[in-house]
Amino acid sequence: MTKDHIIDIQELAREFIVGAQTVRALKGVSFSVSPGEFLTIMGSSGSGKSTLLNILGCLDKPTSGTYFIDGVDVRKRDRNELATIRNQKIGFVFQAYNLLPRTSAVENVELPLLYRPGLGHRERRERAMHALEQVKLADRFDHTPSQLSGGQQQRVAIARALVNEPVMILADEATGNLDTRTSYEIMTLMQELNQQQQKTIVFVTHEPDIAAFSGRTLMLRDGRVLRDGPNETVRSAKEMLESLPPADDY
Amino acid sequence: MNFANLIRIALIALQRNKLRAFLTMLGIIIGVAAVITMMSIGEGSKQSIQQTFSSMGSNMITVMPYSNMAMPGGVRLGASSVQTLTISDVEKIRQEVTDISALSPGVSSNGQAIKGANNWPTNIQGVSPDYLQIRKLSVREGSNLTEEHVRTSAKVCVLGQTVVDNLFTNGEDPIGQIIRFGNIPFQVIGVLQPKGQNTFGQDQDDIIVAPYTAVMKRVLATIYLQNIYASATTEAVSEQATEDIIRVLRENHRLREGQENDFDVRTQEELISMLSSTSGMMTTLLTAVAGISLVIGGIGIMNIMYVSVTERTREIGLRMSLGAKGRDILLQFLTEAVMISITGGVIGVVLGISASFGIGSLLSWPTILSQTSMLISFFVCAFTGMFFGYYPAVKASKLDPIEALRYE
Secondary structure (H helix, E strand, O other), rough: OOOOEEEEEEEEEEEEEEOOOEEEEEEEEEEEEEEOOOOEEOOOOOOOOOHHHHHHHOOOOEEEEEEEHHHHHHHHHOOOHHHHHHHHHHEEEEOOOOOOOOOOOOHHHHHHHHOOOOOOHHHHHHHHHHHHHHOOOOOHOOOOOHHHHHHHHHHHHHHHHHOOOOOOEEEEEOOOOOOHHHHHHHHHHHHHHHHOOOOOEEEEEEOOOHHHHOEEEEEEEEEEEEEEEEOOOOOOOHHHHHOOOOOOOO | OOHHHHHHHHHHHHOOOOOHHHHHHHHHHHHHHHHHHHHHHHHHHHHHHHHHHHHHHOOEEEEEOOOOEOOOOOOOHHHOOOOOOOOOHHHEEEEEEEEEEEEEEEEEEEEEEEEOOOOEEEEEEEEEEHHHOOOOOEEEEOOOOHHHHOOOOOOOOOOOOOOHHHOOOOOOOOOOOEEEEEEEEEEEEEEEOOOOEEEOOOEEEOOOEEEEEHHHHHOOOOEOOOOEEEEEHHHHHHHHHHHHHHHHHHHHOOOOOOOOOEEEEEEEEHHHHHHHHHHHHHHHHHHHHHHHHHHHHHHHHHHHHHHHHOHHHHHHHHHHOOOOOHHHHOOOOOOHHHHHHHHHHHEEEEEEHHHHHHHHHOOOOOOOHHHHHHHHHHHHHHHHHHHHHHHHHHHHOOOOHHHHHOOO
16 A cells, blocks of 8 residues: 555445344445545445544444555554544544633643653643644633633634644534534634645545535445545635624624 | 552542442441540550559569468468468578569568557558559658668558658658557658559558568567568569469478479459459450441442442443443442541541540540551451442443343
């Protein structure tokens, strides 16, 4: 496998045994992602989207087929090695933010660094503050999640995904809990990270208008790739945000 | 993950729920405080028993005549009627046994002490000057007996306070006065420092001390001794001294191998060990009860940790997705449990110390804090935390990150 691809997947299949039945969630999926790409994975529920996401995130292993992330063959790794891959190569962004309650923003961002050996307290704090600056929340570093809005919480979560400088940001319905305006804000941030810092982003969603912000869309149906190709017109989230009517103050 | 990180993670997690952490600790706090207080009370009463005996002369060795032989008809005789101990035994012991610091023959008689119109039933002890040292008695006024008094069978005596009080009712100075014991006149040469009652309620001041020669010749008219008193140089060598005395006496009495001793040697050691074993039993009992409360505290930790793992399933899933290994999660929860129990232990130790001081001063019970009890309960605490925290921690570490993340 070439190291040119961040992700290289060949004939990936995943089967679950439920009682006496075998459920085939993924039936041979192949695609690859290059550095700096912004890929959206779309699909309705039951399309195998979540299963693919779990495998991409190294939380699950395929039944057959190969999955290379940054040149590392995931299939041959054990539970602990997968944890290390998640820690150093993947930055997760979840739909429900998943921040630790009653814990300050900067401490939340530091969380992945705690599981990385050889970092001192001061260096952790510096890197976490740097990540918060990237999502423009450095001034809120000591706020707890309950003191932040939904969009701000998601930005803290993105900072947490960035802090370990992963090869890929893996977002799971990251705008699913947000209103249109805030969704556009988050997508603006994602586009900036992708375009200005060449971060590789894999964004899982079921909303077509969110997919339109990415450079490439992969459509899943029934455990197979239905369509995979570049988006003809990539919309700018920033422009969309500016075109929205100014927020009403109720 | 290094140790400092672990502590940090656990601390942050505990801070998020301070009240719960404290309530979880409470069981441990009470348990440890109870163990320390109970042990200090137990230790205190043990030592006060030992002190009582020590003031009676705890390294005192007493030799008594003893015989298994029965009179015709099967009647066995009491120790004082058996005549086996003699002055030559005392001389032999003095020459051959090195570990004793004082030695005195002993004969005693009960009778009426009379002075003028007053009389008082008491006990006369015929002894040598060493006797006061052996029994930890001292002379308050006048002087002790001397070797000269013994050699000349002088009719002199030293009185205990009770005897003085009953014979000299007008408060006159007893020194130099003549009293009678039965029909025998004795001149008072000294008065003993009052000692009060011993633990068995005997009045230790109801005594007349006189040279054994005088008592043997003039009061009892006997050549046999009733007792030999000795004092071991230290309590540690009292066993050695006892063995030596037995050996010397067997030689002197020409007892063959296999023949039974015709005397009996007793040390206070045996009495002390018997009494302290009784109070040791009490200590064990109290500590066991306190230990049970420590175990209950531990179960409290387990309970809360278990709930905490369930409640924090999503957090565990998140940590795993961010790169925490199963071992990291296990150690985190274990550290939390141990930190709860150790903090509880420290608070418990402080509480236990103040409680035993409080009991000591309010109820004036003797309490003695032992470092061992503190160390033991501290380590038991840490162990309790580890033991009862382990199962919930293992449960947390075995969670599937996918399911844990989706847990509602």
